[in-house]
Amino acid sequence: MEQLALGGLVADHVVDADRKASSGRDRHHLGVGLHGLQLGLEGWIRLHLTQEHLHLGNGHGGHWGAGCQKPCSAGYKRQATTWLGQGMGLGSTQLGVADQGGGVGQTLSWPRRSAMNTSELRKIPYTKPSITPLEVEFATDAAANGWGEHCYDYIVRFEEAFKAHLGVKYAIATSSCTGALHMGMHALGVGPGDEVIMADTNWIATAAPIVHLGATPVFVDILPDSWCLDPEQVEAAITAKTKAIVAVHLYGNLCEMDALLAIGERHGIPVIEDAAEAVGSVYHGKRAGSMGRFGAFSFHGTKTITTGEGGIFVTNDPDLYERVLTLSNHGRARGQSKQFWPDMVGFKYKMSNIQAAIGCAQMQRIEILTRVKRGIFAMYQDYLKDLPIRMNPEPLGCTNGYWMPTFVVEDCIPFNRDELIDELKAKGVDARVFFWPLSSTPAGGRKAFDKAYLSEEIHLHALNLPSHHNLSDEDALFVSNIARTYMASNVV
Numbered sequence: 001m002e003q004l005a006l007g008g009l010v011a012d013h014v015v016d017a018d019r020k021a022s023s024g025r026d027r028h029h030l031g032v033g034l035h036g037l038q039l040g041l042e043g044w045i046r047l048h049l050t051q052e053h054l055h056l057g058n059g060h061g062g063h064w065g066a067g068c069q070k071p072c073s074a075g076y077k078r079q080a081t082t083w084l085g086q087g088m089g090l091g092s093t094q095l096g097v098a099d100q101g102g103g104v105g106q107t108l109s110w111p112r113r114s115a116m117n118t119s120e121l122r123k124i125p126y127t128k129p130s131i132t133p134l135e136v137e138f139a140t141d142a143a144a145n146g147w148g149e150h151c152y153d154y155i156v157r158f159e160e161a162f163k164a165h166l167g168v169k170y171a172i173a174t175s176s177c178t179g180a181l182h183m184g185m186h187a188l189g190v191g192p193g194d195e196v197i198m199a200d201t202n203w204i205a206t207a208a209p210i211v212h213l214g215a216t217p218v219f220v221d222i223l224p225d226s227w228c229l230d231p232e233q234v235e236a237a238i239t240a241k242t243k244a245i246v247a248v249h250l251y252g253n254l255c256e257m258d259a260l261l262a263i264g265e266r267h268g269i270p271v272i273e274d275a276a277e278a279v280g281s282v283y284h285g286k287r288a289g290s291m292g293r294f295g296a297f298s299f300h301g302t303k304t305i306t307t308g309e310g311g312i313f314v315t316n317d318p319d320l321y322e323r324v325l326t327l328s329n330h331g332r333a334r335g336q337s338k339q340f341w342p343d344m345v346g347f348k349y350k351m352s353n354i355q356a357a358i359g360c361a362q363m364q365r366i367e368i369l370t371r372v373k374r375g376i377f378a379m380y381q382d383y384l385k386d387l388p389i390r391m392n393p394e395p396l397g398c399t400n401g402y403w404m405p406t407f408v409v410e411d412c413i414p415f416n417r418d419e420l421i422d423e424l425k426a427k428g429v430d431a432r433v434f435f436w437p438l439s440s441t442p443a444g445g446r447k448a449f450d451k452a453y454l455s456e457e458i459h460l461h462a463l464n465l466p467s468h469h470n471l472s473d474e475d476a477l478f479v480s481n482i483a484r485t486y487m488a489s490n491v492v
């Protein structure tokens with residue numbers, strides 16, 4: 001065992017010779033306490049990648065350089081062979097990160113890249129939750145003891161932890177993000193005849209509560225870089241009926257909140273943040289979800305932190321909080337002493353204590369879970385960096401939680417998204433289509449678009465990449481090389 005100092009922190013660095021001997025791989029186990037972690041996992045991953053590049057002496061095959069103009073195809077073809085077949089592997093690296101309490105540890109591993117073979121079959125899901133003994137311990141405790149007078153213990157604890165993380169005053173744990181949005185919009189008075197502006201590029205969960213309240217979602221186009229709603233188009237879409245604007249931080253990318261909040265203020269319209277996909281994203285010092293009149297998060301099993309299914313409503317507005325609190329409890333006002341006495345018709349969108357117990361464990365690990373997402377994005381960014389694509393942006397002063405690493409192929413490049421998805425599937429890799437414009441779906445009226453409509457254009461040229469927390473360096477390289485090979489073979 002050798003000692004390794006990470007940013008002033010001493011960690012155990014164990015080189016496991018047995019494993020090396022048995023598998024031909026070199027494994028490093030790092031036990032790293034979260035307190036005082038200065039170098040950071042992401043930095044470590046970057047360092048790790050850089051070292052590997054040095055070891056291999058095999059950088060990527062040049063850069064796109066020419067920008068996106070027709071002649072670039074020839075350059076792309078020339079480079080294509082260099083893009084293929086890189087990566088001669090060395091080993092496997094494993095990080096064991098000690099929990100803050102010191103009791104329960106967690107292990108996340110990044111096998112280093114080994115000789116890649118894109119014809120190899122493996123199973124790489126696009127997401128799955130990171131569940132450690134800590135989540136199991138808390139859920140078991142809730143199942144065994146969280147009843148009677150303790151039936152809300154983990155829920156309260158989860159809400160407190162999330163509030164502290166986000167820097168907001170009020171939080172109500174819910175059964176889903178959709179439920180949080182539904183109650184929040186209802187409490188803002190969204191109802192029949194109203195309009196709510198949102199980006200066309202979206203999951204239907206944001207639009208469904210608007211429709212259920214009898215209002216109409218008004219879809220606007222997205223920006224080419226953030227893939228989030230375009231503030232200019234938002235302002236142009238405002239009418240006397242506009243009741244709210246929903247800013248969805250897509251795939252962890254941040255909306256232009258300053259512009260949207262200013263528009264909202266000018267017109268007296270609340271801005272809602274749908275931060276379902278934006279745990280870990282920070283906009284100029286403020287966490288996604290904390291800036292609007294209210295925010296909503298999802299803890300579905302595919303998200304950066306999970307409670308299985310679940311969500312949370314957050315706000316700094318005390319009146320709005322009280323209204324949603326009443327709504328969330330079947331319309332029974334806090335302090336109502338009469339039993340079974342609803343003061344209004346409300347909702348039943350509560351998170352269970354057992355779900356919240358899992359959430360409490362995830363909140364103890366939120367720092368590492370978000371850092372791992374950033375590390376995974378960094379791997380893809382590195383392996384795909386010379387391709388004619390753009391990936392999730394991270395504007396100056398912002399941090400992207402990179403829930404879902406995504407690339408958009410420059411539109412002068414021939415690209416058939418479905419063919420690539422099939423290619424990936426054939427090799428065991430799950431990839432997701434970029435969200436459809438909702439207005440193109442049966443639920444949204446099946447509109448046809450002109451070529452300048454970015455929600456359609458980007459949808460056709462983009463792909464979400466797998467990014468579950470145990471995705472290895474080798475997996476990222478494997479996936480990247482399928483994309484690389486596909487793109488090279490499709491350029492004439």
Ligand SMILES: Cc1ncc(COP(=O)(O)O)c(C=O)c1O
Nearest residue numbers: 176177178203205276298300311
């Ligand atoms: C942007 C967005 N909003 C809302 C939701 C709904 O979340 P939930 O499934 O927790 O209701 C999702 C979930 O996928 C989402 O991606």
